[in-house]
Amino acid sequence: MEIDFIESKVSDYSGIEAISGVVEKYEKEGKKITLKHLSTDCKKLLNRSDAKYKSIIVEKIDDPRYYVVADPNIFHESTKTTF
Secondary structure, eight states: OEEEOTTOOOOSHHHHHHHHHHHHHHHHTTOOOEEESOOHHHHHHHHHHOTTHHHHBOOOTTOOOOOOOSOHHHHHHHTOOOO
């Protein structure tokens, strides 16, 4: 079983809990599960929550490169277009 996060973003512990629940469910059924296309931030959160994720996260060169914005005002200012 492979879960692809290419169009998703996990940014808090409620997301980690949801992923953990799915992973545990499939592992109880004896199925191997892998997670791919996770951002660096997401990988850090998962690996901090449980060391088992190091063995089920697929490391790819094409993983998304997005970041959690600490100050949304800075983000909005940098995307403004002037005409």
